[in-house]
Amino acid sequence: MSRASFTSVLFTVASRRVRLFLGNRAISLPYFAMPLLFLALGGGGLSNLANVPAFDYPSGYTTFFFVYVLLQGSAFAGAAAGAAVASDFETGFVRRLLLAAPHPSSVVAGYILGSVVLALVLMFVLTVVGVAVGVAVEANVLEFAGLYGLALFLTVISALWATGFALRTRITRAQTSASMPIFLVLMLSPAFVTRALLSSWLRVAADYNPYTAILESSRSLISGEPDKIMLAYAIALGLVVAFSLWTLSGLRQALRST
Amino acid sequence: MALELPNVGHMVYLSRRSAVRALSEPAVMIPTTVFPLIFFGILAGGVSAAGGIPGFPDASYKDFVFAAPFVQISLLAAVSTATLFANDIEQGFLDRLLLTPASNVAILVGHLMGAAAVVIVQASIFLVVGLIVGVHMESGILGALIIAVLVVLLTVGIGGIGTFVALRTGSPETVLGIFPLTFALLFLSSLTLPRDLIEADWFRLIATVNPISYFIESIRSLIIVGWDAEALARGFLVAVGALAVGLVASVAALRGKVERT
Numbered sequence: 366m367s368r369a370s371f372t373s374v375l376f377t378v379a380s381r382r383v384r385l386f387l388g389n390r391a392i393s394l395p396y397f398a399m400p401l402l403f404l405a406l407g408g409g410g411l412s413n414l415a416n417v418p419a420f421d422y423p424s425g426y427t428t429f430f431f432v433y434v435l436l437q438g439s440a441f442a443g444a445a446a447g448a449a450v451a452s453d454f455e456t457g458f459v460r461r462l463l464l465a466a467p468h469p470s471s472v473v474a475g476y477i478l479g480s481v482v483l484a485l486v487l488m489f490v491l492t493v494v495g496v497a498v499g500v501a502v503e504a505n506v507l508e509f510a511g512l513y514g515l516a517l518f519l520t521v522i523s524a525l526w527a528t529g530f531a532l533r534t535r536i537t538r539a540q541t542s543a544s545m546p547i548f549l550v551l552m553l554s555p556a557f558v559t560r561a562l563l564s565s566w567l568r569v570a571a572d573y574n575p576y577t578a579i580l581e582s583s584r585s586l587i588s589g590e591p592d593k594i595m596l597a598y599a600i601a602l603g604l605v606v607a608f609s610l611w612t613l614s615g616l617r618q619a620l621r622s623t
Numbered sequence: 624m625a626l627e628l629p630n631v632g633h634m635v636y637l638s639r640r641s642a643v644r645a646l647s648e649p650a651v652m653i654p655t656t657v658f659p660l661i662f663f664g665i666l667a668g669g670v671s672a673a674g675g676i677p678g679f680p681d682a683s684y685k686d687f688v689f690a691a692p693f694v695q696i697s698l699l700a701a702v703s704t705a706t707l708f709a710n711d712i713e714q715g716f717l718d719r720l721l722l723t724p725a726s727n728v729a730i731l732v733g734h735l736m737g738a739a740a741v742v743i744v745q746a747s748i749f750l751v752v753g754l755i756v757g758v759h760m761e762s763g764i765l766g767a768l769i770i771a772v773l774v775v776l777l778t779v780g781i782g783g784i785g786t787f788v789a790l791r792t793g794s795p796e797t798v799l800g801i802f803p804l805t806f807a808l809l810f811l812s813s814l815t816l817p818r819d820l821i822e823a824d825w826f827r828l829i830a831t832v833n834p835i836s837y838f839i840e841s842i843r844s845l846i847i848v849g850w851d852a853e854a855l856a857r858g859f860l861v862a863v864g865a866l867a868v869g870l871v872a873s874v875a876a877l878r879g880k881v882e883r884t
Contacts, residue, residue: 398803406810409826417672557669567668
């Protein structure tokens, strides 16, 4: 009974989240449009960077930048869970749900599962568009699944961070503040060029940024030359554990105030 | 039909309300100030290798890309001010305002001045940050003032177009929907590389027909060239054109709303 009620709430919340998100163009459009614009910027506007001496990536600049866009899109799809939780707090929906659900954590898990589904939709769209504009996928099925796996880990990490933030603030407007650190972490990495070409301060930031390992491993996966995959997955798993604690403590705070 | 002259007193009062409202909203002010600065820092540090592309202008990439935050604040403030206007419509404030003696033009200009105040503050912050991080302004203080004027004109113009959308739809969410469009204008431009160094033909074509490219290039010319009359003329043409379209469209939409009410 207990497990059934957990999964029942989980899937109900997740499907509601997916339905509401995809049904509201004003909300969903930016999540699709922004990565596509970034892809256009990288594939078209910046592709000349491949001609910079010392730029070393065998699959070309569009593929190089596509991986960044894919990971960024999946991370922001996760962050959208926070805005959804905050919005539902403002309408009172989450409060009622938290009181009614046998396992309040199933409500939070539902929002995160919904984000994972949305991230998959977004990643599929990006991959189709990417391949159409010249992204070279040289990975085999397993390597490609590994790339998607890392991207989905980022979705979950971002969703946990943003949901934990929303459970504490419970204000939609404040959610921009939750997205900012995600954007920063993603950008303080070899986003536009390889690490060797970053300027000094950004190079230092990228060296210490755990996301760099995930990004570089993802790039190695799409080019069919896997490198440091275990390290990337270990970092991702560690971040999931850390942010799960953050979210659960946020949930406890929210329950105390409900 | 007699020309409807704005009452200056009403306009000043509404401008003040609009500016105070926009500037005292940290949830809007902080991200819209910090985000463009971060983006500038990331571009300056992350794409600086572009300076090594043969044919790149004789300037540091940091100076080259310093135009980016000014255009970003302009677009962000324009969307933000249009969203606030849509909120006024949704909450009935505009309907009550329309019952007062304030003219349509006073209402609109007063409202758009809030965005102008925001970008003046932000542009000043950026210029100071630019000096601190070593951006070299070839055109000096006068060039910095010209940048501020260009940014205000574009903000009010795009803000006017956003206000037109707000008046036609009355929905803050729909107005927010133009946000990706403004980013499309920004990204699909000569923001990161000179147009002649853009390798992809399709992107170069889009950047060439995108008016924001010329706006960026006018600000960039003040930073890395000095005084380039042609670049400045194109930038002002874009900014004044946006202003004319924005004001005419929003005044017409407001007049239509008054007639329907």
